[in-house]
Amino acid sequence: MTKNIVILGASGYTGAELVRLLATHGGMTIVALSADRKAGQAMGDVFPHLRHLDLPVLQKIETIDFAGVDLVFCALPHATSQAVIKTLPASVKVVDLSADFRLRDMAEYEKWYGKGHDATDLQAEAVYGLTEFYREDIAAARLVAGTGCNAATGQYALRPLIEAGVIDLDQIIIDLKTGVSGAGRSLKENLLHAELSEGAHAYAVGGTHRHLAEFDQEFSAIAGRPVTVQFTPHLLPANRGIIATVYVHGDAQQIYDTLQAAYVDEAFVETLPMGQHPSTRHVRGSNFCHIGVVADRIEGRAIVIAALDNLTKGSSGQALQNANLMLGLPETQGLMMAPVFP
Amino acid sequence: MTKNIVILGASGYTGAELVRLLATHGGMTIVALSADRKAGQAMGDVFPHLRHLDLPVLQKIETIDFAGVDLVFCALPHATSQAVIKTLPASVKVVDLSADFRLRDMAEYEKWYGKGHDATDLQAEAVYGLTEFYREDIAAARLVAGTGCNAATGQYALRPLIEAGVIDLDQIIIDLKTGVSGAGRSLKENLLHAELSEGAHAYAVGGTHRHLAEFDQEFSAIAGRPVTVQFTPHLLPANRGIIATVYVHGDAQQIYDTLQAAYVDEAFVETLPMGQHPSTRHVRGSNFCHIGVVADRIEGRAIVIAALDNLTKGSSGQALQNANLMLGLPETQGLMMAPVFP
Amino acid sequence: MTKNIVILGASGYTGAELVRLLATHGGMTIVALSADRKAGQAMGDVFPHLRHLDLPVLQKIETIDFAGVDLVFCALPHATSQAVIKTLPASVKVVDLSADFRLRDMAEYEKWYGKGHDATDLQAEAVYGLTEFYREDIAAARLVAGTGCNAATGQYALRPLIEAGVIDLDQIIIDLKTGVSGAGRSLKENLLHAELSEGAHAYAVGGTHRHLAEFDQEFSAIAGRPVTVQFTPHLLPANRGIIATVYVHGDAQQIYDTLQAAYVDEAFVETLPMGQHPSTRHVRGSNFCHIGVVADRIEGRAIVIAALDNLTKGSSGQALQNANLMLGLPETQGLMMAPVFP
Amino acid sequence: MTKNIVILGASGYTGAELVRLLATHGGMTIVALSADRKAGQAMGDVFPHLRHLDLPVLQKIETIDFAGVDLVFCALPHATSQAVIKTLPASVKVVDLSADFRLRDMAEYEKWYGKGHDATDLQAEAVYGLTEFYREDIAAARLVAGTGCNAATGQYALRPLIEAGVIDLDQIIIDLKTGVSGAGRSLKENLLHAELSEGAHAYAVGGTHRHLAEFDQEFSAIAGRPVTVQFTPHLLPANRGIIATVYVHGDAQQIYDTLQAAYVDEAFVETLPMGQHPSTRHVRGSNFCHIGVVADRIEGRAIVIAALDNLTKGSSGQALQNANLMLGLPETQGLMMAPVFP
Incomplete structure (x- = not known):
């Protein structure tokens, strides 16, 4: 039934x-x-x-x-x-x-x-709905709060690193690029095709985007001390997809190993081989999140890049994944469709 | 198994x-x-x-x-x-x-x-692989020939009309617009993003596109006499999707009724309500074909518009639909995913 | 001064x-x-x-x-x-x-x-503002009415042919594709990036687009009898550019010669060599209109394709060209910038 | 003459x-x-x-x-x-x-x-061709070396700040997004429309992009000590335009004042009002560079964003600006065309 x-x-x-x-x-x-x-x-x-x-x-x-x-x-x-x-x-x-x-x-x-x-x-x-990190609470919850789509992307890149203590908590910068569907179907001049296509711009610059509230809450809770990140979202001429380029201070290999270990058993979070990094096109229309790590030429710094589809893994797919858990169904049911490329 | x-x-x-x-x-x-x-x-x-x-x-x-x-x-x-x-x-x-x-x-x-x-x-x-019209032969075939993606789109709009004799066979014009993925992953200057995005152009103008061979073969066979259509494809700055705007001489209501009756039991071919017409965006990533009919202001003329995803219904989805039949599986198995919009 | x-x-x-x-x-x-x-x-x-x-x-x-x-x-x-x-x-x-x-x-x-x-x-x-055909009246006018952008594109392809009597007046079909900026900066759901990008659709199908009033008026006046064309506009995922694919009955070479002769002295209307046809990308941001003619494989039929930038030659560039004439300035002043490609 | x-x-x-x-x-x-x-x-x-x-x-x-x-x-x-x-x-x-x-x-x-x-x-x-900073040498040169387009964008954001000593030289991150025309008309799979449109990805991550050589040379020369920045370029689904989001440690108002003063007399470099920031769309097809400064919520940090058209100000427009100087012509001749928007 x-x-x-x-x-x-x-x-x-x-x-x-x-x-x-x-x-x-x-x-x-x-x-x-x-x-x-x-x-x-x-x-x-x-x-x-x-x-x-x-x-x-x-x-x-x-x-x-x-x-x-x-x-x-x-x-x-x-x-x-x-x-x-x-x-x-x-x-x-x-x-x-x-x-x-x-x-x-x-x-x-x-x-x-x-x-x-x-x-x-x-x-x-209410339970915070980032499935991979609140799985048991979600399964038992009556009310689950879906995360912000940008907030989810940044957290997939950073949570295991903060948890493991392998990065400098005061030197985190999240430069994020998002497609336009995240802004919804609302009638705003800046969402018109003629305004948005063929270029890019930043918005909510300087630490004013509301998803920062989620970063602050979650990262500080994990770290057991206040963590304040820099976060600049940009709007892309594409409909679906978020890519977060995260700059951290830490050892790249240790960072890679930490992420790889954190997600090795996860169905939807894929850690790419060391040195590779993702594209929004390769997760489009799917519930997957791809994560890559690259060492910077500056010793002790690394770039972590995470990509997902804001409407699926960043929102409705996440919601369904949580609903599956809440209803006692297999977590991946209805969510294993492959991305649509090209 | x-x-x-x-x-x-x-x-x-x-x-x-x-x-x-x-x-x-x-x-x-x-x-x-x-x-x-x-x-x-x-x-x-x-x-x-x-x-x-x-x-x-x-x-x-x-x-x-x-x-x-x-x-x-x-x-x-x-x-x-x-x-x-x-x-x-x-x-x-x-x-x-x-x-x-x-x-x-x-x-x-x-x-x-x-x-x-x-x-x-x-x-x-070999059996011609337009499933809805060669279903029994396909089920019994060893070798099925997938159709051209443009050829499929035009045929969904026209086959029932030619079969029913409700349009003038000498006054058929197919003006078609296609996304770029139909051209494949080949390295050609005219497929570069910088060349293709932000505009449109026709190609193979004047009756030189190879899919005309399929139109000629199929339409003539149905009509029992040579049928020669005009066909102009255009390349769109989009990856997936074909839309064929077909100009015919005939009674719009009769045309609508003919198409509606032809496809009423088909799982993948949707006849929109009279006067409505499709968009490639609404079939993207799916195996559906949407068809609409509009009466022209000139008495006795109508426009039939068909849209499908060239990589799915126009190619690989069609192939899988045929494979299902050939292997004794349900025809729709693995093909009922909804289109990806936006 | x-x-x-x-x-x-x-x-x-x-x-x-x-x-x-x-x-x-x-x-x-x-x-x-x-x-x-x-x-x-x-x-x-x-x-x-x-x-x-x-x-x-x-x-x-x-x-x-x-x-x-x-x-x-x-x-x-x-x-x-x-x-x-x-x-x-x-x-x-x-x-x-x-x-x-x-x-x-x-x-x-x-x-x-x-x-x-x-x-x-x-x-x-008021004088109808299609410069190349009302030049003297415009120079003398106090009030000039800019044309519809679609109406301009279709007329560049057809006026000389109707004037010369080289096409069948009852068999004219204009299948037109336009970028979105022609719809202006108005807040409508169907103009959102998420709704418009990555696909194409027709609109005002069946002879309901207002620019038909201009076709009717102008073509009938030239022909000295009522001329009723079919016209289907489509919306493209691009900002600037209109391309009109016009299907006519007539001799392709005669059609080509007629257009070539009509525009040979015009600064902004370029007739491409016989058999070539234009792309909206190659007129983008400019006041040029490119026109091509191709013979169809069906004897006695031809395709005429015209492309221009709806905001420039189709609207504001045309307006400036007319203003130059009205103010006694050189017609091409301020309008000779080359198109922006890519 | x-x-x-x-x-x-x-x-x-x-x-x-x-x-x-x-x-x-x-x-x-x-x-x-x-x-x-x-x-x-x-x-x-x-x-x-x-x-x-x-x-x-x-x-x-x-x-x-x-x-x-x-x-x-x-x-x-x-x-x-x-x-x-x-x-x-x-x-x-x-x-x-x-x-x-x-x-x-x-x-x-x-x-x-x-x-x-x-x-x-x-x-x-050879003289390095960043006009605003090498103007006199360029005017006297026989050979001028055009800059990298990404290198130009980053330098417009940073040179005056390094010169003035108002930012921490060891904490500079340039997260840059560029359109595809910068990659040229070469036949590469990753430049195809089907591969590039509808998404975004980083490339040359970790400090391997060749334009870093220019950053290293120029910034170190200005500072009088080695300056090593982090730089991650991303490829956008757009043809023209570069936007560099530059993260710096320093006082935002001082940074703004420094940039504003540096460019106040420049014809092509526009400092936006404090708190505003640019979009590639608003410089497209032109020789302008727009720069904005926003204070971060973290005290002592700021974001500087610069945008220009890679083919114009980032390459051929810069080349013409330099050629004007070398030939004794007005520096702005032929370069004052307004950007093409939308």
Whole structure:
């Protein structure tokens, strides 16, 4: 018997990506899809690439019957997400893809997101959804908070290194390049094709990107002391893909060995041979994260590069991986599709 | 027990696409991969997006043991393909992705491909691989000839209409736009990113594209008289996707009804509601073909638009669909993945 | 002494393109720039690529002093354009880039643009701005109506042929592919990078695109009888460039000779050698239009292909070419920059 | 009277870019164009975007008569360049766009370029071509060595800071992203559209890119001590444009003031207002370099971002700027065209 699934916020890119993944999952059935402004429309009209699927019509959240539902994917904007999730029946498991339950310190939430949190009790039980590092907690959780896509990429490169104490915690720079789908389907001038194609630019320069809150929280917790990284994201003329070029002080071989050991048993995180490094094209459309390590010509410095697909491993694929764990299904179910290249 | 599969010419894009599709097929095991110049290399080095798979090392064709092999996908260039296939054991089924066995008239082959055919007896038994129209013959065949990707797209738009006699056979124009991956991984100046991106151009203008040989053969056979279409392909700054805009004389509603009826039971060919028309983005990475019909403002004329992914439905997906039939597996096995959008 | 120029609607792409062209023109000085919602901002903030120029701050139209102004470029939306232009002093020459003054028949305007015209007396004196064909009228005009960018491309391919009577007037099909900048800087979901890149689709299929009104008007006037063409535009994942593939019935050599003769003395329209055909990349950023002719394999049919940059020759470059004529300057002044490739 | 110009290596992208710029320069006449393999072809056949120009037919170098020639642009590959330049008459001034004369230390040349230098006497007189910093020497030089495009970008961000002593010389990281045209028109698998579009990757990671030789030479000379930077280039799916994100330790305001003061009188280097930062799109097709400074959230650290067009300011535009100086023409002649956006 398959599990009954609801996707809230199905008219955005992460919602559509969830539907794409569930289409061949085999163990989950979508019983309701919500979209506020597009309620009443067929999913295949909003996303014609899904038109071959037999899907529920989009509806408003308040009309959904959650009886018998096993798990809800919540792909709503932050703030909205917490307001909705606190109204869901306690019997329903939740994977939230917004930023609402990522931060354990409510003061940090308010600092980065500009308003207080309205569901602090739920926050207290939420588990941070970086699967490979919170696997057991996730399997036991009722509410899992999906990570930021940039935050996930940087953490795959750095967590084992901080844990192992093999890099200088005060000299970490994450120069990240991301495709545009991470910004969602929102109508902003800077997301127009004519504005974005054929070039590149940085944004949120100087330490203002909200995913820094996750880096701060997670890296400091691992290190047992405050860790403050530099982080500059750039927008690429591509739809999917994040590549993080991480500059660290430490011994390259030791760094490589640490990462290789950390991920050797992981299905989705691939450590490339020493000296090789990844491309976003080679993880596109998949749940894989590729990581490479190169020694710099300056003794004692190394470059760690991680790449993943922001919509899959960075968001909806991660969410499904977590849902599999929460529902007692094999962790990799529905997620082993190979990347789409070229 | 899974079927044993060999892919010849695995270092090209169609070869890699076959591996991508087989990665989650479940009923086929790749027992050998050939690549002439890259023999000895790991497939994951040639195509890093496939590095998570446990695949045979690339080898030369002559070193492959075909004992116990159920089916060979032959993704070699034309001419090479016929030379290789005629050396394969008769017990092995073959899906050829080259142009070598598409044409039944050897004079036509010589006219379009510039040299005589060296395996005319094999040609005599080959079945044209447009699955939806040759399904029974394909299921019984030993050798199936994959269609040209442009030829497939145009035929999905036109075959039922010619069969039903609802369009003027002397007034057919196919204006087609294709992504660049159809040209393969060959080193040509006009395939460089700097030459191809940010614009569009036509090629093989005036009726010189080799896929016209397939249109001529198939349309004339259906009509029982010579049918000569106009066909202009254009190269797009995109990797995957073909869209054919087909201008016909006929009643739009009748045309729509004919197509709708022809494909109503097909798993992979979707007729959009009357007046709607497809985008390559909505079939990308999938085995689906979307077809739309719009009436022109000029009475008695209509536009039929068909879109598919040249590497999947136009080539490797079609090949796998045919292989499923030839091996007695469900036709859709391994092919129901949803398109990747955005 | 340079001419005093005002640009209304300077915050759109055609406005910015005018500023780009005027930057090195030498004979015109921009004395005012208008932008309604962005009034008060520096042009270099709205368009950072123009930040090196010493330009007037953006202001509301009503605050502009038109005394001493020689010519106004009006890059406002249609309907707004007519309302504004009728308030301008009679002493000021106007080049309008909107659709408002292109159509001589007010019933046609209402049919295609959905509302009546409010400046019919101005319309009566407006000259259609396809420079090469209305050169003398334009030089003498007070008000010139810039053409549609698609309409310009199709007309360069067809006008001489209709004029010369060398093609069948009832068998004209224009299959056109355009970059996205023609749609302007407006916030629409279908103009987002994630929606538009990596694929292609048709729009306004079946004879509903407004530029058809221009084809109808102009072609019928030349022929002296109604001419109704088929026209299907497609959107490309590129910013600049239009390529029109035009299918005609007629003798290819005669068609070639006719076009070659028509444009032999034109500075901006280049007829390629017989059998060659253009690419949008090779006119990008320039005021050139390239035209090619290829005979089809079907006797008596030919393909004419025209390419230009929609923002330059299709819009702002055309506007400047016309302004040069209206102000008694050399027609090519400021417009001879070579295309930007790659 | 205009100056007589020869371009050697005109069939590559930098050669074509020189022709584009000279088309509207006014003070230079191209009297010969060389291309070895394409000798005998018209430039307009090799680069159709230049077909409107009246240009000499491509010829082999040995057939060029250098009598009366004022200046040669040499756009040949390194090694070839030195062999050719040493055969040119001493009366001819030379701007070399290759790497051959950039390095003053012949051991460094051999280390980075893998072979000894065959024109060491010419090297001794060559002036490094970063115009804004070698202006007087360039004006007096017979031979000017064009800089690497990446090397130019990094130097615009860093030279004034090193000169002023406002940053820590041991903590400089240059994370650079470049478009693909910098790699030239060479046939390499990794430059194909299908390989490059839709993603990003790093290359020459760890301090192996040859432009590091220029950073080492120039920064060490300015500082009067060895300066060793970290430098990681990335390849973008765009044709033109380089953006360098430079991480430095120092006071952001002091850094900003230093850069602002250094470039305040420069025609082509624009310092954006404090806190703003550039995009490659806004310099595309132009000779401008935009620079921005942002303070990091970590006290004492700043990010300096510089962007330019690799083919123009990074190569052929720089070459023309230098040639203007060498020939006694205004430095900005032919170079003030505005960027092409969108």
